[in-house]
Amino acid sequence: MDDILEKIEKVDYYIRWLSRNLSPGKWKSNTLGFSLEFEKISEYVPGDDIRGINWKASSRSDRTLKNDYLSTKNINVFLVVDNSKSMMFGSKSRTKNYISAEVAAVIAYSANKFGDNVGLITWPNFEYVQPKNRDDYFLFIAEKILEEKETDPYSLKEVFDNIPRTRSLIFILSDFWDIDLSQLNLFLNIHDIVPIIIEDRMELELPEDVFFVKLRDLESKKCTTSLLGRDLREYKQKVEKERLKILSYFEKKNLSYGQIKENYLPEEITDIFLERKHYV
Numbered sequence: 001m002d003d004i005l006e007k008i009e010k011v012d013y014y015i016r017w018l019s020r021n022l023s024p025g026k027w028k029s030n031t032l033g034f035s036l037e038f039e040k041i042s043e044y045v046p047g048d049d050i051r052g053i054n055w056k057a058s059s060r061s062d063r064t065l066k067n068d069y070l071s072t073k074n075i076n077v078f079l080v081v082d083n084s085k086s087m088m089f090g091s092k093s094r095t096k097n098y099i100s101a102e103v104a105a106v107i108a109y110s111a112n113k114f115g116d117n118v119g120l121i122t123w124p125n126f127e128y129v130q131p132k133n134r135d136d137y138f139l140f141i142a143e144k145i146l147e148e149k150e151t152d153p154y155s156l157k158e159v160f161d162n163i164p165r166t167r168s169l170i171f172i173l174s175d176f177w178d179i180d181l182s183q184l185n186l187f188l189n190i191h192d193i194v195p196i197i198i199e200d201r202m203e204l205e206l207p208e209d210v211f212f213v214k215l216r217d218l219e220s221k222k223c224t225t226s227l228l229g230r231d232l233r234e235y236k237q238k239v240e241k242e243r244l245k246i247l248s249y250f251e252k253k254n255l256s257y258g259q260i261k262e263n264y265l266p267e268e269i270t271d272i273f274l275e276r277k278h279y280v
Contacts, residue, residue, distance in 0.1 A: 003094070004105050004142050007266040011106050014267045015113050040068050075169055075280045076119065076131045077111045077273075079104045080159055081145050082174030082198075083122045085221075091202035092262055100173040100198050101145040103260055106269040107171055108138040114277065116169075120144055121162060124153035128162055157183040163191070169273075169280045171196055175203075177242070181249050188253055192279050194272065195250055195257040203239060 041057055044064040052066040081104055087097040108118045112133055119131030120141050129144060156179060163170065172195045184193060250257045258272050 001139065001142065003098075004102050004139070007102055007106055008109050008138060011109055011266050011270050012113075014270055015110065041065050042068050074116045074133070075277065076117050076164070076166065077107065078119045078121060078131070078163055078168050078170045079107060079141065080121050080123065080156075080170060080172045080174075082172075082176075082179075083125050083145065083149075084177075086175055086177050087198070089200060089203075091200050094262060096175055096198045096200055098146065099260065099262060099264075100196075101142040102266075103173055103196060103198070103264075103269055104145055104171075105138040105142040106266045107273055108141050110270045110273045112137060114274075116277075121159050123156065123159045125149050125151045126154040126159070127151070155183060156180065157186070160184070160187045160191075163187075165190060167191055167280055169276055170194065173198060175199065176246050181246070184253075188255075192276055193255060194276050195255060196272075197246070197257065197259045199259060199261050201261060 041054055042065065044053055044058075044066040048066055052068070054065045054067050057065040081100055083097065087100065088095050090096060090098070104120070111118045112135060115133065117131035117133045118137060118141065120129035121127070122145065127144065127149065129141065134140075160170075160183075168191050170191045170193045172193065174195070175198050176195070187193065247257075256272075256276060258269075260269075
């Protein structure tokens with residue numbers, strides 16, 4: 001969990017920096033808590049947050065004045081996280097599953113700071129965690145993602161059937177291998193869906209040399225030994241074709257999406273959250 005806590009520390013600093021330095025309207029996000037869009041100046045009433053007092057305006061008046069910011073109801077954020085066998089692959093020290101746990105923790109922490117509720121659904125090994133707003137929830141969510149469990153497999157449609165019909169902001173964290181994306185079509189007009197593609201460089205940057213390699217299918221657990229050369233180039237072409245197919249679907253459906261590799265910056269995840277929060 002040390003890597004996750006390190007990411008959260010950076011995000012916490014970033015959010016505090018945003019609250020101090022952003023000009024009004026950077027994100028037209030009507031948030032509860034500290035908002036980023038100024039509305040008007042009004043008279044301070046005992047019981048109001050003293051941090052909102054506009055001392056400069058008050059000094060020119062016989063009244064105590066405060067800044068008002070736009071506010072609205074909190075939103076529900078759902079993290080739909082792929083825990084299939086392919087997510088257990090990693091060419092370095094961290095698997096795609098671990099990276100998805102990091103990203104989920106960053107989103108959960110960011111949502112908490114803006115007063116939003118965060119829930120978790122894992123699939124195809126299904127588990128549902130009720131949306132909550134709690135300071136330590138980001139760690140709980142990361143731990144749930146990293147748990148190894150086997151259940152009857154759920155499809156992506158069955159996962160979304162478990163999400164309330166009230167409009168929510170939904171992040172899908174997955175490598176998107178062998179997923180029927182057409183199952184999302186029924187839900188695109190209900191929720192704001194943001195796919196986050198978790199990538200490993202070895203899946204996209206395979207070497208060109210000819211060599212023997214032992215391959216293990218993480219889904220079936222079968223091993224094969226192959227002489228790679230032309231076959232490797234054909235495999236790379238297949239991978240690239242599948243990736244283009246996935247991106248084409250996202251763009252055709254006008255979905256904002258992210259592509260995350262091991263060296264991602266956690267602040268970028270917070271930016272994605274803030275940009276999409278406005279549309280819910």
